[in-house]
Amino acid sequence: MISTTVAAVVTRFAPSPTGRLHAGHAYSAIRAHDFAREQGGRFLLRIEDIDPGRSRPEYVAGIVEDLRWLGLNWDGEMVRQSSRLDSYRGALGALGADGLLYPCFCTRADIAQAASAPHGPEGAVYPGTCRALDPAERTMRMEREPHAWRIAIDRAVARTGPLHWHDATAGEIAADPMRFGDVVLARKDAPASYHLAVTVDDAWQRVTDVVRGQDLFEATHIHRLLQALLGLPTPRYHHHPLLVDATGERLAKRRGSESLADLRARGVDPLALADALRRGEATGL
Structure with a gap:
């Protein structure tokens, strides 16, 4: 008998701990998270921390803090590339x-x-x-x-x-x-x-769907x-548009885009922020 079982959807968010997350990162994390949840699948968190010159432990802690602030939960333990x-x-x-x-x-x-x-x-x-x-x-x-x-x-x-x-x-x-x-x-x-x-x-993580930015x-x-x-197997890819600021420039660490920590410090409601990002909005937050 031929099996018709379809592998459960697995997505991941894999930031580098080289700075604080901004709304563009949050947008990508939300899209990967929501895609997995809508499909009854798993959402993983992987920290890409093998750049010894730029990775910082405090940024790893910041990533965890920011995702939890947005109401995003991942499945299983967070994986660090430095352990692999x-x-x-x-x-x-x-x-x-x-x-x-x-x-x-x-x-x-x-x-x-x-x-x-x-x-x-x-x-x-x-x-x-x-x-x-x-x-x-x-x-x-x-x-x-x-x-x-x-x-x-x-x-x-x-x-x-x-x-x-x-x-x-x-x-x-x-x-x-x-x-x-x-x-x-x-x-x-x-x-x-x-x-x-x-x-x-x-x-290794059996990711079935890679949800990440067009860049x-x-x-x-x-x-x-x-x-x-x-x-190795080939996942399905979902490259999404990049968020831009009020000037039309893409959000980026190197441009000093306002971080999620900054938004939190000035009292932005995380649920309202997450809803705005789900609509693809980045300005006026």
Whole structure:
């Protein structure tokens, strides 16, 4: 007999603890939370805290405080990426064993100054400087220089062949990771990049539906490639519009957008705020 059981919906909110949450974060969390609850599914909280230079414990506490203030509850224990480093090393090991990775010693300044570097969705595309290093030189430099690990994107794409993924708004999308060039999968100062960690963790947590902002739409091309290379399932994607302020600018930490803590301090009603965000409103709060 063929089973007709459909896997329960699982969504997640996965902020980085590099600052206080603002209304844009709350909007995304509410959308992921509500989608799961409407489907009778589970809503998870994951803290993406593997950036040692910017992550702060007080911001983790702030995330928990802000979500509870908004009336959002998650299922199970909060997961920290910093507790899952072995999983990322395992994924890197598998990709390396397939001959898809190489060490990169370049700085951001080196890449920016490369006259031949075109631009892709994430800025300057890596010109491939370290791909051409002599194996002996590569080994010697690895012993004494910090290095990242990049994926040889052409070899990876050749390995998987054509790939697709589905977005709730845009429909069926043909994956095009070549536009990104040889992206970093492990940074010099961290054991995994965002691309690798989020792909591994979504599979591990059995996330069925990724609800996140439109600013991460392009990154899905890389995530789909990594899913295929690592034999991981592909969730359904729901990229939502970004909230903007009264000037039409998107809300962002780096722009100093008013935080949820600031709104709380000036007496904003959290239920009224959550209702406004559900309507997609960000101004006048």
